[in-house]
Amino acid sequence: MKRLIQNARILTMDADMRILDPGWILLENDTIRDLGEMPGDPAALPQADERIDAERGIVLPGLVNTHCHVSMMPFRGLGDDCPDRLRRFLFPLENKAMTEALVYRAARYGAGEMLLAGVTSFVDMYYFENEVARACDEMGIRGILGETVLGQPTCDSQTPGGGLALAENLLRTWRDHPRIRPVVAPHAANTVSPDILKKAKRLADEYETLLTLHASEMDYELAYFRETFQKTPIEFLSDLGLLGPRLLAAHCIHLTDRDIRLLAGSETAVSHCIGSNTKAGKGVAPIKKLLSAGVRAGLGTDGASSGNTLDLFTQFRLFASFHKTKNRDRSLFPASEIVALGTRGGAKALGMERETGSLEPGKKADLVLVETKSVNMFPCYDPYSALVYSANASNVEMTIVDGEILVRDKRLIRTDTGKLRAEMEEEMGAFVRAAGVQG
Numbered sequence: 001m002k003r004l005i006q007n008a009r010i011l012t013m014d015a016d017m018r019i020l021d022p023g024w025i026l027l028e029n030d031t032i033r034d035l036g037e038m039p040g041d042p043a044a045l046p047q048a049d050e051r052i053d054a055e056r057g058i059v060l061p062g063l064v065n066t067h068c069h070v071s072m073m074p075f076r077g078l079g080d081d082c083p084d085r086l087r088r089f090l091f092p093l094e095n096k097a098m099t100e101a102l103v104y105r106a107a108r109y110g111a112g113e114m115l116l117a118g119v120t121s122f123v124d125m126y127y128f129e130n131e132v133a134r135a136c137d138e139m140g141i142r143g144i145l146g147e148t149v150l151g152q153p154t155c156d157s158q159t160p161g162g163g164l165a166l167a168e169n170l171l172r173t174w175r176d177h178p179r180i181r182p183v184v185a186p187h188a189a190n191t192v193s194p195d196i197l198k199k200a201k202r203l204a205d206e207y208e209t210l211l212t213l214h215a216s217e218m219d220y221e222l223a224y225f226r227e228t229f230q231k232t233p234i235e236f237l238s239d240l241g242l243l244g245p246r247l248l249a250a251h252c253i254h255l256t257d258r259d260i261r262l263l264a265g266s267e268t269a270v271s272h273c274i275g276s277n278t279k280a281g282k283g284v285a286p287i288k289k290l291l292s293a294g295v296r297a298g299l300g301t302d303g304a305s306s307g308n309t310l311d312l313f314t315q316f317r318l319f320a321s322f323h324k325t326k327n328r329d330r331s332l333f334p335a336s337e338i339v340a341l342g343t344r345g346g347a348k349a350l351g352m353e354r355e356t357g358s359l360e361p362g363k364k365a366d367l368v369l370v371e372t373k374s375v376n377m378f379p380c381y382d383p384y385s386a387l388v389y390s391a392n393a394s395n396v397e398m399t400i401v402d403g404e405i406l407v408r409d410k411r412l413i414r415t416d417t418g419k420l421r422a423e424m425e426e427e428m429g430a431f432v433r434a435a436g437v438q439g
Contacts, residue, residue, distance in 0.1 A: 001049055001403070003027045005369065006042075008054030009383045010035060013061050013343045013358040017336060019383070025059060027365040030178075030403035034361055054369055057397055058383045060339065061359050062120025062142075062366035063312045064346025067212075067250040067271035067300025069126045070110035071103040073424065074431050075305030085280070086218075090305060091152075094127070097434035098155040103128040105424040107135035110310055112412055112420045115141055117311030117393035118368035120401045121346070121356060123212060123248065123271070123300070125185040127156040127163075129170050133180050140406045140414060142366065144350060145170065146185025146212055149200055151192045161196040164203065171207045179402060183210035189233050190221045194240055201242050210248055210350065212271075216259070217251035217282060234259035243268045248349060250300060252290070253283045260286070264293040269349035272341070274318045275309070276302035284326045287319075288333075298346030311393040312342045320388055335384035365403035370395050 003026070010023035012035070025035040026046045039045060079089040103126065114122060121142040124132055129147040136143035147170050148154065149163035157163055167184050174180045184204040186192045192200075192213075204211040216222065216233045225233050234255065237243055243266035250271040252263070263270065272285050290297055299315045301307050307314075316338050324332050347357025356366045370387065372380045374395055380386045399407035406413055412420075 001029055002033070002047070003050045003052060003403075004046060004048035005052045005054055005059060006045060007038065008057055008059040008369070009372075009380075010359060011058065011060040011339065011383060012360065013340060014360050017340075021383075022056065023059075025359060025367070027400070027403050030365055032359060032361055032363050032365050035359060052398075055371070055373065057372050058370040058380075058387065059359070060368055060370070060387070061343040061347075061357055062368055062399070062401065063118045063342050064298055064350065064357060065114060065119045065122035065301050065310065065312060066248065066298035066346045066349050067273055067302055068110075068122050068124050068310060069303030069305070070114075070122065070124050070310070071098075071106040071126045071128075071132060072303035072305040073106040073110050074102065074428050075303070076308055078305070078435055080279075080308075093431075093434060094155050095153065097431040098127060099427070099430070100128045100131055100156070102424075102427045102431060104131035104135055105427045107132040108139060108415075109420045109424045110304065111136055111139040111141045111143075112415065112417060113310045115139065115399050115401075115406050115412060116396060116410070116417075117313065118370065118396040118399055119310065119312060120366040120368070120399060121350070121352070123183070123210075123350065125187075125212060127154055129166070130173065133170065133174050133177075133182070136180055137177065138414070140179070140401050140404055142179045142356070142401055144181045144183055144210065145174070146183040146210075149184070149186040149192060149196060151187075151196060161192070164196065164199055167200070168203060171203070171209065175207065175209075181209065182207075183212060186211075186213045188214040188217070188221070189237055190218075190224050197240055197242060204246055209246070211242070211246050212248040212250065215249040215252055216254045217277075219282075222254055232256055232259055234262055238262045238266065245269075245351070250302075251277060251282075251285065253277055253285045255286055255290075257289075260289055260293050260295070263290065264295050267296070269296040269298070271300040271349065272297055272319075273300040273302040273307065273315075274322055275315050276306035278318065278322055279307060284322050287323065288327065296345070296349045297341065298349040299342045313387070313392050316342060316388040335382065335388040338388050339384050365400055367400050368396060369398035371397040
């Protein structure tokens with residue numbers, strides 16, 4: 001199947017940051033076959049089974065969400081202003097009311113929300129992760145999925161650290177899937193024992209996959225490592241042997257200059273979750289220093305419990321506003337650099353830059369068409385600026401993953417949002433009752 005998208009403003013996000021305006025891109029099955037500028041004679045365009053007129057919309061690589069807890073959709077709007085929310089609210093409610101069926105239905109709902117917002121790949125860390133993989137397979141999204149390993153009983157394992165066995169089962173079950181990439185996900189250095197952390201690292205090395213965890217996020221986390229080990233969390237992870245090219249560390253808000261050197265020297269990648277971090281008043285990660293040191297970094301939404309949305313357009317705007325304000329520099333991070341973090345930056349952080357993150361021949365056909373006809377998108381002088389400062393998820397006209405159109409005319413193709421909502425709501429009864437008891 002060959003599809004030709006034409007008459008588009010194409011942001012290739014390649015090494016030269018080429019813009020084809022107006023341009024065309026040819027997809028063949030699951031691969032980008034070719035792309036170029038519109039010829040004077042339309043008859044000179046490549047032949048295709050389907051031609052799509054972008055009507056001067058913006059075509060860019062699929063957005064990459066580098067940190068998420070997709071099945072936490074039922075938590076959205078609960079306890080938003082609760083202090084120490086993780087330990088006082090989230091962990092107890094998960095253990096009381098999160099079920100295998102709810103994880104599955106919430107993952108379908110969350111995957112739908114991401115597809116409608118142009119997210120084609122996402123990293124996940126949660127419980128019953130095999131059900132998340134099943135949901136992603138059905139929805140068509142590209143999932144990099146890790147079973148949460150926690151040093152205390154959880155909703156899917158009463159044995160502390162029992163998530164390791166579930167993680168290995170996930171790795172064995174899904175490792176050959178074309179869109180599902182199973183990974184290893186110990187929760188954090190302060191919620192998992194050093195022994196379990198080392199076992200998680202060995203498992204990731206054995207299966208040659210990603211290792212991801214939360215790091216340098218919480219004030220009490222920093223105090224714990226300072227008082228117990230006289231180290232920062234990053235120094236602790238370094239001494240334990242966890243830093244390295246396979247590690248994706250989420251958050252990394254509170255970093256010393258030595259931490260940054262350790263991350264850069266070990267080639268560890270970072271997921272920056274500006275929305276959830278600032279909503280919780282935790283701080284603004286030193287992304288400028290990290291990028292200047294050569295650290296690979298991408299953008300993450302965190303779960304809907306923490307950031308309330310799974311769309312990266314919100315992260316684009318928050319990223320610009322907070323970093324420019326913190327550094328008192330309006331020119332810091334031009335819009336093109338922010339879009340790069342949400343596309344090729346995220347792909348590099350996941351070690352997937354050969355597959356996705358830019359529009360180049362031979363790469364996977366993961367891309368997004370953002371329309372420019374809506375009232376908030378006119379005029380559109382600079383497509384990067386429009387994406388960062390004007391666009392929102394409702395402007396996503398089309399989302400394509402692995403060459404398949406999953407969103408067309410702003411609607412899901414494989415299912416519909418009403419069905420996804422009804423499915424999740426049907427399974428939320430016990431959860432809502434438990435949340436009411438806690439609230």
